Amino acid sequence: MSERRTANPFGSAAVELVIATPSPAASSAVQPSAGALDPSNLSCPVPIPERARVLLGHGSGGQLSAALMRDVIAPALAMFGASPGGPLNDAAVVEVAGGRLAFTTDSFVVSPLEFPGGDIGELAVNGTVNDLAMMGAQPLALSLAYVIEEGLPIDELRKVTESVARAAARAGVRIVTGDTKVVGRGAADGLFVNTAGIGLVAPGVSLSADRACAGDAVILSGPIGLHGIAIMSVREGLDFEVEIASDTQPLNALAAAIVAVCPEVRVLRDPTRGGLASALNEIASASGVGIELREETIPIPGPVRGACEMLGLDPLHVANEGKLVAIVPAASAEAVLEAMRSVPEGADAVEIGRVVADHPSMVTMSTIVGSQRIVDMLVGEQLPRIC
Amino acid sequence: MKYVDEYRNAEIARKLVDEIHRITTKPWALMEVCGGQTHTLVKQGIDEALPAGVRMIHGPGCPVCVTPLEQIDKALAIAARPDVIFTSYGDMLRVPGSTTDLLSLKARGADVRIVYSPLDAVRIAAANHDRQVVFFAIGFETTAPANAMAVRQAARLGLDNFTVLVSHVLVPPAMTAILESPTNQVQAFLAAGHVCAVMGWTEYEPIAERYHVPIVVTGFEPLDLLEGILMAIRQLETGRAVVENQYARAVKREGNPEARETVLRVFEVGERTWRGIGAIPASGYHLRREFAKFDAEARFEVGDIHTREHPACIAGQILQGTRTPLDCTAYGVLCSPQKPLGAPMVSAEGVCSAYHAAGRGLAAPTAFPLYDLQRVDR
Amino acid sequence: MCLGIPGKVVEVRDDGPLRMAKVDFGGVRKEACLAYLPEVVLGDYVIVHVGFAISQLDEEEALRTLELLRMIDSEGVAMELGSMPEDPAAEGSGAPPGAASGAA
Numbered sequence: 075m076s077e078r079r080t081a082n083p084f085g086s087a088a089v090e091l092v093i094a095t096p097s098p099a100a101s102s103a104v105q106p107s108a109g110a111l112d113p114s115n116l117s118c119p120v121p122i123p124e125r126a127r128v129l130l131g132h133g134s135g136g137q138l139s140a141a142l143m144r145d146v147i148a149p150a151l152a153m154f155g156a157s158p159g160g161p162l163n164d165a166a167v168v169e170v171a172g173g174r175l176a177f178t179t180d181s182f183v184v185s186p187l188e189f190p191g192g193d194i195g196e197l198a199v200n201g202t203v204n205d206l207a208m209m210g211a212q213p214l215a216l217s218l219a220y221v222i223e224e225g226l227p228i229d230e231l232r233k234v235t236e237s238v239a240r241a242a243a244r245a246g247v248r249i250v251t252g253d254t255k256v257v258g259r260g261a262a263d264g265l266f267v268n269t270a271g272i273g274l275v276a277p278g279v280s281l282s283a284d285r286a287c288a289g290d291a292v293i294l295s296g297p298i299g300l301h302g303i304a305i306m307s308v309r310e311g312l313d314f315e316v317e318i319a320s321d322t323q324p325l326n327a328l329a330a331a332i333v334a335v336c337p338e339v340r341v342l343r344d345p346t347r348g349g350l351a352s353a354l355n356e357i358a359s360a361s362g363v364g365i366e367l368r369e370e371t372i373p374i375p376g377p378v379r380g381a382c383e384m385l386g387l388d389p390l391h392v393a394n395e396g397k398l399v400a401i402v403p404a405a406s407a408e409a410v411l412e413a414m415r416s417v418p419e420g421a422d423a424v425e426i427g428r429v430v431a432d433h434p435s436m437v438t439m440s441t442i443v444g445s446q447r448i449v450d451m452l453v454g455e456q457l458p459r460i461c
Numbered sequence: 462m463k464y465v466d467e468y469r470n471a472e473i474a475r476k477l478v479d480e481i482h483r484i485t486t487k488p489w490a491l492m493e494v495c496g497g498q499t500h501t502l503v504k505q506g507i508d509e510a511l512p513a514g515v516r517m518i519h520g521p522g523c524p525v526c527v528t529p530l531e532q533i534d535k536a537l538a539i540a541a542r543p544d545v546i547f548t549s550y551g552d553m554l555r556v557p558g559s560t561t562d563l564l565s566l567k568a569r570g571a572d573v574r575i576v577y578s579p580l581d582a583v584r585i586a587a588a589n590h591d592r593q594v595v596f597f598a599i600g601f602e603t604t605a606p607a608n609a610m611a612v613r614q615a616a617r618l619g620l621d622n623f624t625v626l627v628s629h630v631l632v633p634p635a636m637t638a639i640l641e642s643p644t645n646q647v648q649a650f651l652a653a654g655h656v657c658a659v660m661g662w663t664e665y666e667p668i669a670e671r672y673h674v675p676i677v678v679t680g681f682e683p684l685d686l687l688e689g690i691l692m693a694i695r696q697l698e699t700g701r702a703v704v705e706n707q708y709a710r711a712v713k714r715e716g717n718p719e720a721r722e723t724v725l726r727v728f729e730v731g732e733r734t735w736r737g738i739g740a741i742p743a744s745g746y747h748l749r750r751e752f753a754k755f756d757a758e759a760r761f762e763v764g765d766i767h768t769r770e771h772p773a774c775i776a777g778q779i780l781q782g783t784r785t786p787l788d789c790t791a792y793g794v795l796c797s798p799q800k801p802l803g804a805p806m807v808s809a810e811g812v813c814s815a816y817h818a819a820g821r822g823l824a825a826p827t828a829f830p831l832y833d834l835q836r837v838d839r
Numbered sequence: 840m841c842l843g844i845p846g847k848v849v850e851v852r853d854d855g856p857l858r859m860a861k862v863d864f865g866g867v868r869k870e871a872c873l874a875y876l877p878e879v880v881l882g883d884y885v886i887v888h889v890g891f892a893i894s895q896l897d898e899e900e901a902l903r904t905l906e907l908l909r910m911i912d913s914e915g916v917a918m919e920l921g922s923m924p925e926d927p928a929a930e931g932s933g934a935p936p937g938a939a940s941g942a943a
Contacts, residue, residue: 578890
């Protein structure tokens with residue numbers, strides 16, 4: 075490629091780019107050592123992004139994750155009719171012998187294994203209990219599977235397992251089955267945990283991401299951003315002292331309180347990876363409605379704000395592990411708020427917005443000058459920025 | 462947060478908007494040369510709240526966006542080496558080079574690490590004597606003091622495995638180049654607040670005088686931007702053209718003398734290529750000869766890189782402010798934050814990314830399919 | 840190159856070749872290098888960018904700017920356009936005539 079430049083780079087002809095496909099011989103003079111990649115030798119004319127491999131961003135809960143599910147996983151599963159299709163919810167509901175069983179699974183790959191406010195064991199139990207709770211189900215039983223990296227200290231394994239036991243007792247659920255595998259050094263971040271869970275959906279309750287209706291109230295159970303920032307505070311490369319602990323906790327009692335006072339509740343969702351913004355976008359999209367938020371009502375703890383300001387992160391994109399969003403008919407909003415606040419996990423519950431018929435699939439928030447701005451979904455990995 | 466929240470007061474914001482409307486009697490074109498300012502303007506809808514004739518042209522203020530393709534490709538070539546730990550600010554990881562980007566390289570096994578400060582990179586070098594640690598030293602004048610100190614620190618520690626890949630650019634030469642262009646429409650500038658916190662504003666006085674353009678040193682919060690715009694328009698309406706300082710709480714006329722001194726001890730001014738724009742003389746920093754041993758370009762043979770921009774990407778014209786993302790045929794179709802063709806779509810401060818996140822010009826804010834390249838009729 | 844936010848210096852360490860500080864940003868603390876602000880002491884506010892304090896926040900100026908902003912009133916702004924201060928690099932929101940405009 076060559077550039078034809080006028081004397082003034084901003085001249086009217088600007089910069090003309092003449093595109094030529096580079097031949098391998100003409101490319102970079104770098105002599106990579108054997109086995110190293112030489113990106114300038116790749117001659118695919120269609121440029122980035124990376125298409126052939128999974129990126130970290132595919133696991134972040136944002137748009138890339140959604141694209142991976144929609145374009146790769148779901149179509150593959152749909153072959154031979156293996157997958158039922160339908161909106162993606164936190165758990166599946168399966169009709170069984172006259173009842174409805176909620177069924178979910180989650181893998182936990184957090185690093186470090188222990189962080190302010192909890193560890194991977196507690197996270198795993200609460201995460202699965204919460205996915206069941208978001209479908210209106212009380213957890214019946216959990217499975218626990220470990221993939222352990224060779225070399226993990228036995229004491230750590232014991233400690234994590236004790237956390238699992240403690241968390242399960244707190245949530246009122248039992249671990250009934252499991253599996254343990256060990257992989258070679260370097261093949262896992264110390265420990266990967268998978269939990270699966272089943273629960274019975276309460277009769278008369280029908281929670282799903284596609285049930286939000288114009289006019290409904292959007293309620294948040296408490297302050298956001300704690301888990302993600304707590305994790306970031308210890309992770310390599312973003313090390314700083316923060317008096318923030320993960321908010322990981324079981325939400326089944328809170329969900330039960332909501333369902334008891336408002337069986338017509340439309341959607342319950344815990345905004346984990348991708349944050350509040352991604353969860354609301356998914357709901358708006360599945361239901362074909364718009365959501366309008368009031369920024370001043372969204373509770374964000376001071377240190378979370380400070381950390382986000384410093385790193386250039388949006389608190390609405392930061393993961394939570396002990397919060398839920400409830401979409402309820404407007405008439406029930408007051409009663410639901412009161413019921414939530416009577417339970418410790420919902421003490422700070424607050425209404426943060428409304429579902430509207432306008433701008434379907436879009437979540438908006440008012441700007442400082444009074445217009446509406448779009449609250450988008452996280453794209454890929456949250457990268458701290460400098461600008 | 463103290464000294465932040467107060468400058469986000471909605472009531473004062475609306476008063477400022479009203480005042481801008483009250484005093485504006487003619488159409489004006491203003492340019493901000495700072496990605497952080499662009500980000501706030503677009504995100505908060507400030508540019509759309511201005512009087513109809515007042516246009517904010519978004520200047521080349523995003524250092525991530527203007528880092529020349531050659532430097533990105535060099536970074537990729539270096540990062541691909543197994544003996545290298547490549548460290549960088551987070552923003553740079555998704556910027557597309559000719560064929561790939563740092564994040565994708567990381568996915569394929571390259572040791573690419575995000576650092577918050579260049580001193581972190583020095584620490585990594587000190588802790589990994591058997592590896593080569595390279596730091597991607599990009600930025601405007603704001604970041605140069607940090608990068609300079611990292612080099613000095615590495616020298617002090619006697620590190621022989623630490624190098625920097627430099628791609629610093631300077632604001633005043635870019636402003637001058639824009640003003641010299643026959644197609645220039647910019648009548649006033651908002652100068653970047655933190656660039657001036659380091660450099661002061663003495664370099665802008667001759668520019669204001671020579672080209673008769675008001676230049677207002679402006680902060681980054683919504684009230685700062687609105688006040689800066691108000692001050693600029695007041696000057697325009699009265700025919701004045703001087704440098705004013707809206708960001709008085711952080712900027713003094715002489716800037717930060719210690720920082721400037723250290724920067725010039727380590728770097729010298731030279732020509733730099735701005736991605737999508739071209740070479741601008743005396744518009745960037747290069748390492749001084751005394752520090753050549755810390756120059757990644759010398760340590761790793763990365764000459765003779767052939768760069769290739771995507772043909773549909775009009776980043777150059779967007780960075781010059783002659784086009785907006787809405788004029789781009791690829792915007793929102795072939796080019797989106799998930800699969801960016803050019804730098805302004807990657808960086809959170811890039812104009813295209815700001816527009817896309819705000820949903821401007823998009824039919825519906827759906828996540829674009831990863832593997833679908835079909836055109837959507839708009 | 841802008842992401843720099845104001846924080847309060849809550850700890851200073853003079854050991855080692857570089858003067859370092861712990862800066863508090865609304866409750867979250869991070870280390871920052873004070874090498875470029877030798878005059879800064881405990882309790883001062885600084886603007887930190889990529890781990891370096893690059894500018895000391897002038898609290899008086901901060902308050903002054905806020906006061907002037909609050910005075911902006913589209914109904915009857917005190918200042919007339921013609922009576923703006925003439926000296927270059929005039930600061931603040933164009934103070935009403937008679938108010939101190941501050942030296943450059």
